Structure formats: C-alpha cells, structure tokens
Amino acid sequence: MRVVPEIMPCRRGHVVVKEGEATCLPLCSRPTVPGVISERACAYYGARWVLAPIPDAVHLVHGPVGCAYYGRTVRRKNYRLFSTDLSERDIVFGAGEKLYRAILETCALVPGARAVLVYATCAVGIIGEDLPGICRSAAKVVGRPVVPVNAPGFCASNQAAGHDIAARLLLEHFIGNGGGEPVENGVNLLGEFDVQGDLGEIEALLGEMGLKVICAFSGRASIAAMAQAHRARLNIVHCRRTGHLLAEGMREKFGIPYVKVSFYGLEETAAALRAISRFYSLAIAGEVVARGLRAAREKARPFLARLRGKRVGLFFGGSRMGAMAKAFRELGMEVVLAGSQFGCREDYEEAGHKVADGTVLVDDAHDRELLEFVACSQPHLWVGGTKEKFLVQKLGVPFLVFPQESAPFAGFKGFVNLARQAAGLVSAPVWRLAAGGF
Secondary structure: OOOOOOOOHHHHHHEEEOOOOOOOOOOOOOOOOOOOOEOOOOHHHHHHHHHOOOOOEEEEEEOOHHHHHHHHEEOOEEOOOEEOOOOHHHHHHOOHHHHHHHHHHHHHHOOOOOEEEEEEOHHHHHHOOOHHHHHHHHHHHHOOOEEEEOOOHHHOOOOHHHHHHHHHHHHHHOOOOOOOOOOOOEEEEEEEOOHHHHHHHHHHHHHHOOOEEEEEEEOEOOHHHHHOHHHOOEEEEOOHHHHHHHHHHHHHHHOOOEEEOOOEOHHHHHHHHHHHHHHHOOOOHHHHHHHHHHHHHHHHHHHHHHHOOOEEEEEOOHHHHHHHHHHHHHOOOEEEEEEEOOOOHHHHHHHHHHOOOOOEEEEOOEHHHHHHHHHHHOOOEEEEOHHHHHHHHOOOOOEEEOOOOOOOOEHHHHHHHHHHHHHHHHOOOHHHHOOOOO
16 A cells, blocks of 8 residues: 555545545646645636747747746747847836837837737736737738736646647637648647657557648648648547547537547557558558567667666656556556646546556645655655756655656657656666755
C-alpha cells in the first residue's frame, strides 16, 4: 500500500490510491483551495497555449504589460506579442480608443498578417470593455479579421477553459474557410503542438503509411492551413483537452470522423498507427509498426538496465498523463504518482487503467503537497513542468521537464530519446552529492 502524506481535510477527495479494477478517481475540475500555491495557470494562458503558434496572425494583449510578458513564452518558445499596456488611468476612464489605435498600429507594423487576435485580460473583463464592438470597427479599417479572444484569467478555475475558448474561436472564424475537395489521404492532427520536433516524428510515421497532414492544431496551424482543414478525411486527436472539442466541432460542421490516440510510448504508438490504418484499410501499417518497434527496442536497450525498478512521479497536463505513465512502465520504472494541474474525469480514468495498484492519483496538488509526496515516495525521477522543477531539485531528486525541452518524445524514436534522457538523469553522479537525495 502506497504511503500518502497528511493533507488538508478539504483536499482529501483530490488524492486517491488505485486499488484493483474499481479505481476510485480523485475529485477534479474544481476551483483551487484559496490561499494555497497552486501549479495551475489562468484561462488567458490556456488560450495562449493553443493560439500562440499561429504564425500569420497579430497577437495583441489588451491589458497590463505583465500579462503580455506572461503570455509571451509558451512551451519554452518566445513569440512576438503586442500589448496595449493598460495603466491605472485606462482602468478608470476606459481604454477602447487606445485598443482601436493599437490594432491599427500593429497591422501597420505587420502588414503581412492575415488576422488579428485580441486577448482580453482580467482588467478588461472587470471594467467591461466592448471588445467585440471595437474589433468589428477596426476590422473595417484594416481589411482583415480582428477576432476577440474573450478569456480573462478569472473566467474559470484553470487554464483548460482557455483551451476550449480558443478551440471554439478557431472553429467559428478560421477552420474550413477555404475551398477545395476532400484529400483522400489527408488527415489533421488535433492537440499536437510540435514540442521539440514531436510533429515531425508523427508526420514521418504517417508519411510511411502514405498519409499527409493538412493541418496540425496548433503546432503548424497557419490561417491558410486552417482554411483547408475541412478537406481532411480523418482527424487524429493527440491531446484530449484541446483536440476533443475541435474534433467534435469538425465532425458536426464538416462530417469528419476522428480517432483518439497517443504517440507516447511503444505500445501507444503502435496502437495509434493500427487504429489509423483500420480507417484507411492500410496493410502497410504492420510493416511500419514492426520496423519501428524493432529499431526502438534495440536502441533503448542500453538505457533500460539503469532504469529498471526505479521510481518515478508524474505531474503535468492531464490528457497525456495515462500515456506517459504507460511509457515509463515500458522503461521498467515504477510509477508512484500520476497527477495533473487540471485533469478531467476522463484523464484520470485513462490514467487509472494504465498505472499499477498502489499508485497515487492526485488532482491540482500544490507546493506543500508535492514536497510531501516526494518525501514519502522517494522517487528516483520526477517529471513535470518548469513550475515544479526547482522545488523538486532542491530535495536532491532529478527532474525531467515535460513537455520536453531538448528532443522529441513522440513516436518510436521519441521513446528512445525518453529512455536516454531518463537514464542520464537518474544515473548522474551529482544527485549522490545532493543533500536529501534518495
């Protein structure tokens, strides 16, 4: 039985231990307990997470410059971002005219942009700025779509709401605006952000089966590519949190079916390729899977001995929690904790089926809880976002950032990269010298 540290009474339902098939799931999709240091982000940042990679749009943050600074870096990439830099005077007297001028100025600075995305922040939401009306007026002058992103940080309990707002915005304003007939071998990737080359690995595998990616939301989702997304025969959902709403919307609007898969880990990647091949009746998938598995197992073998039996804790975005837990078990590691800042019920159900009995499942853990979990489980490796990195490293525990920082983790080659990085971290001599290391 896994040892669970003492936690606040109001948080007890958010922490459970898997026991048998009848897994008790943690409470989720609830507001954070007031006063604790949550690892969550806000709805505005959730919208930035989805929309930031769109390259041919102007991104303008209507709010204090600090919000723009916060939203500039997404998945370790720095994006060009404009801001209206609201001041105290603007909050008191309104900043509609300031926003109108800012839209015209940014379009003059970026004449090749095909649209303008205007993000509402908490300050704008509080003073009740007429964002849609100002955007409509400016669009008539600049001659291109000016779209309000109405996702002030306070509008929901976590960043997931911003993902949904961004997905609905893409469906309403950009997806399927172009012409053309369906592409027989065309697919879209939904919920794939091309972190450190993940998209390239997935696209290469699909290319081996003769399939072509029309648009990847939003790792490679230009406005031109989104306009052609309706021509795909199949949507491939790689991240449920972002991709599911897009997939449902495109199914209703264009009749495009979808499959939910994961390309993290050997078994998940093989299952994904087989599921896609069944839709297209492709016999070649068996060859692609066999070749990929053989090469990956051979290249990963030198690292597995260093990882076998080691304990690992996982705490990051919910949709990939289950797939990554399974991938680490394929590395021979024992998953002691699987948690998320904002996972939904389906995320925890999937994770519960892919972890062993005794694994702790936790939703929205805060700093103090994470410290207690690390002390109780004594992991050899912790995997999560940059917010937790230095907290865990101070305890002498190696930390692997996910979404990753240096190489793709998706596909067969990505599994080898994961094995190499995990083995290098757990066997690094420096951790034997760190005070409090396990």
